[in-house]
Amino acid sequence: MRKKGKRLSVGLAVLALVALAAIYSVVQWNAGAKEPRNAASPTGNGGTADPGTVKPESKPEPKPEPKEPPPPTEQVDVVVIGSELEGLYLARAAADEGLKVKVLDPRAAFGGQVLQGEMLFLDETRDDQHRLLVQGRAKELFDGFRNGKIRKLKEFEQYFDKLAKDIPVEQGIQINGLELAPGSFGPQAINALVYTGKDGQKKRITSSYWVENTDFAALVGKLQVPRMPGLEAFYGQTNVEYMSSGMMMKFKNVDWAKFQSQFNATPADEKRTKYGWGSVDNSYAISLAGMTGKYKPSNDRVFLRGLNAVSQRDGEVIINAFLIYTVDPADDKSIADAMALGKKEIPLILEHFRKSLPGWEHAELNGFPNYLYIREYNHYETDYVLKPSDMLGARMFWDNVSIAGYPLDLQGTSANKWGIEMGRPDKYGMPLRSFLLKDYDNVIMAGKNVGSSAIAYGSARIQPNTSLAAESIGVILGQIQGKKKLREVKEADMPALHSYLASKYNIKLTGVTGNNKIAGWTADEIAKLDTGEIVYPQYILKRKK
Structure with missing residues (x-):
């Protein structure tokens, strides 16, 4: 019985093991x-x-990704993207009118073209009678420049500090994304922007209005807005190219008094031979293109044109005359390559000046700017796009936000290194609609981003023109806050707003008339003027015959 029981136990154990193995x-x-x-x-x-x-x-089953907590959200009335001078006037005016404003700058350092590019030679706007057109807060800057009180970088920095006082500024931000929604007046509006700060923290900000105030469309470039034709259409180029960028040339140990006196004492014939047309006074040296034209660049991407030189006192001089072609302002490598070209070429230009100009025998380099002077980037369509005929025709608008002037000055490209002047307006208006990005409810285009054709941009781009517009828009934003949106402002609303700008800010935008230089032209002539088929300075001479 024991053996049989043992065999039974072993059998059961084997069956159990087989079953367990199967399971x-x-x-x-x-x-x-x-x-x-x-x-x-x-x-x-x-x-x-x-x-x-x-x-x-x-x-193993993949573990679910941990959810990133939503970034902290800040709410303001106006966000200005970039710290170029023109948009800062809008920020200052809006803040003074009681709005909550914030500046978010994708650049690592503050001040854009003026402070980082050290573009410290300011172009004034004047009419045909040489009357000054500069108005608003910009007048303090331009008056200070003209009378010699604002000439050095430190003096410009103090002016910028006053302009941005108590307005929060974040430098070196990176835009991560935009939250869009259907617009009330067009297809879309921006609700919020998500960005990473210089400290690496992700943040979110909401705003009623967004201002594009960079020289490379940091905000609008993310909206996939179509680009309007640029100068390549005018010059017949197949590739996109912008006006040349500048690199400001800085010198020290210049004997300006000797430069001025000896230049002006030179007999007229000798002066023309040595210097070409130009002038030198106690502050400025203009053109001398005969002298600059004798300089042979070491690289075909750079060029020395006529001088815009200013004495900064104490033997220091800064010059806007050195051009670099085929620069893409939105490409960091393109910028870096251009800066390297400039740092190589400017010492060679200094040697040419030492040999060619009295008072420059002991001149030395005074360092280099941190950045380029960017003249132009993409043009985007606004509710109204300014045309050359608006400018030469002295057109004024019911929604004027600036009274502007300046030649239609197209700086050189690789296709036309000297550039070309397309005409000299007397004065003209700039409408609010030229600063409102088409199809977006709440995007304002400041400074270089003004809505204009590539040819009209030659005049529209000048700082006093768009600085006054930006300040006027900032004031208007404060005045309509809580009542209506910018696109709800109608012709009947503007007299009260213009009156407020005049009484409180001494900005006069109405009752101004200019000299219409295309009076009597046919529709066909005007159309050709706007496309560039007619170059005004040449055509007007033929038309008079």
Whole structure:
């Protein structure tokens, strides 16, 4: 009986082990299976695979990604993207009118073209009678420049500090994304912007209005807005190219008094031979293109044109005359390459000045700017796009935000290194609509981003023109806050707003008339003027015959 019981126990144990092995096999297959059993099986016949023969590799279920907490949100009335001078006037005016304003700058350092590019030679705007057109806060800057009180970088920095006083500024931000919604007046509006700060922290900000105030469309470039034709259409180029960028040339140990006196004492014939047309007074040296034209650049991407030179006192001089072609302002490498070209070429130009100009015998380099002077980037369509005929025709608008002037000065490109002047307006108006990005409810275009054709941009781009416009828009934003939106402002609303600008800010935008230089022209002539088929300075001479 004992042997029989023992055999029975052993048999039962073997059966139990076999059953356990079968169960273990099935559990392991199911753990590694990627598809349910009624799916197409590894056998290829749609049946159930034998768990004893098919054992897919087991893989652990992926762990769910931890959810990133939403970034902290800040709410303001106006966000200005970039710290170029023109948009800062809008920020200052809006803040003074009681709005909550913030500046977010993608550049690492503050001040754009003026402070980082050290473009410290200011172009004034004047009419045909040489009357000053500069108005608003910009007048303090331009008056200070003209009378010699604001000439050095430190003096410009103090002016910028006053302009941005108590307005929060974040430098070196990176835009991560935009939250868009259907617009009330057009297809879209911006609700919020998500960005990473210089400290690496992600943040979110909401605003009623967004201001594009960079020289490379940091905000609008993310909206996929179509680019309008540029100068390449005028010059017949197949590739996109912008007006040349500038690199300001800085010198010290210049004897300006000697430069001025000896230049002006030179007999007229000798002066023309040595210097070409130009002038030198106690502050400025203009053109001398005969002298600059004798300089032979070491690289075909750079060029020395006529001088815009200003004495900064104490033997220091800064000059706007050195051009660099085919620069893409939105490409960091393109900027860096251009800066390297400039740092190589400017010492060679200094040697040419030492040999060619009295008072420059002991001149030395006075360092280099941190950045380029960017003249132009893409043009984007606004509610109204300014045309050359608006400018030469002295057109004024019911929604004027600036009274502007300046030649239609197209700086050189690689296709036309000297550039070309397309005409000299007396004065003209700039409408609010030329600063409102088309199809976006709440995007304002400041400074170089003004809505104009590539040819009209030659005049529109000048700082006093768009600085006054930006300040006027900032004031208007404060006045309509809580009542209506910018695109709800109608012709009937503007007299009160213009009156407020005149009484409180001494900005006169109405009752101004200019000399219409295309009076009597046909529609066909005007159309050709706007496309560039007619170059005004040449055509007007033929038309008079």
